[in-house]
Amino acid sequence: GAGVSQSPSNKVTEKGKDVELRCDPISGHTALYWYRQSLGQGLEFLIYFQGNSAPDKSGLPSDRFSAERTGGSVSTLTIQRTQQEDSAVYLCASSSGDRGNIQYFGAGTRLSVL
Amino acid sequence: AQSVTQLGSHVSVSEGALVLLRCNYSSSVPPYLFWYVQYPNQGLQLLLKYTSAATLVKGINGFEAEFKKSETSFHLTKPSAHMSDAAEYFCAVSEQGGSEKLVFGKGTKLTVNP
Numbered sequence: 001g002a003g004v005s006q007s008p009s010n011k012v013t014e015k016g017k018d019v020e021l022r023c024d025p026i027s028g029h030t031a032l033y034w035y036r037q038s039l040g041q042g043l044e045f046l047i048y049f050q051g052n053s054a055p056d057k058s059g060l061p062s063d064r065f066s067a068e069r070t071g072g073s074v075s076t077l078t079i080q081r082t083q084q085e086d087s088a089v090y091l092c093a094s095s096s097g098d099r100g101n102i103q104y105f106g107a108g109t110r111l112s113v114l
Numbered sequence: 115a116q117s118v119t120q121l122g123s124h125v126s127v128s129e130g131a132l133v134l135l136r137c138n139y140s141s142s143v144p145p146y147l148f149w150y151v152q153y154p155n156q157g158l159q160l161l162l163k164y165t166s167a168a169t170l171v172k173g174i175n176g177f178e179a180e181f182k183k184s185e186t187s188f189h190l191t192k193p194s195a196h197m198s199d200a201a202e203y204f205c206a207v208s209e210q211g212g213s214e215k216l217v218f219g220k221g222t223k224l225t226v227n228p
Contacts, residue, residue, distance in 0.1 A: 031214075044218075
């Protein structure tokens with residue numbers, strides 16, 4: 001596609017439920033990133049994929065968070081047993097790995113945990 | 115560890131006035147530096163990037179930034195503000211090599227008054 005696509009754009013869930021957030025990167029981009037944007041913490045890195053592998057998972061806040069990428073393309077971020085503090089906007093970015101590594105961002109998924 | 119400090123969470127200017135948004139960084143290796151803009155309910159859009167080529171970097175919409183190694187600064191400027199510049203601006207750093215994940219500042223919300 002023309003840009004990074006994320007779905008759903010909004011997700012409301014109940015505490016304790018599992019959620020899946022999807023990211024469809026720009027075609028041909030080998031690198032994919034997930035970030036979280038919240039009022040209290042600002043923009044935080046979660047995980048980085050190069051192809052289908054995730055060499056940097058250092059930003060995942062707990063073992064309730066996991067992500068996978070298949071076919072070197074679509075990625076899914078899964079949050080198990082959601083908590084209220086998980087409420088945030090989850091942003092996905094992709095990059096071709098060019099010098100300077102410009103990351104192109106999707107519009108994000110706004111997650112609200114009630 | 116990398117970090118970014120943006121001085122001023124809110125900046126207000128009059129239409130036609132100079133825009134100056136401040137950013138200081140720390141990095142143990144030569145950094146890549148970025149300015150992104152975020153309009154309400156949208157993802158991040160790249161304004162400009164520094165990758166050690168020229169210290170004065172020109173971006174989109176009339177913005178530019180100057181890399182000053184001695185001051186570890188990368189301030190964003192625009193000579194004449196326009197109403198459409200009202201948005202939140204994020205400075206970010208990434209370290210060459212590795213995941214090149216972005217570390218963001220807390221953001222500066224720019225208001226442009228008529």
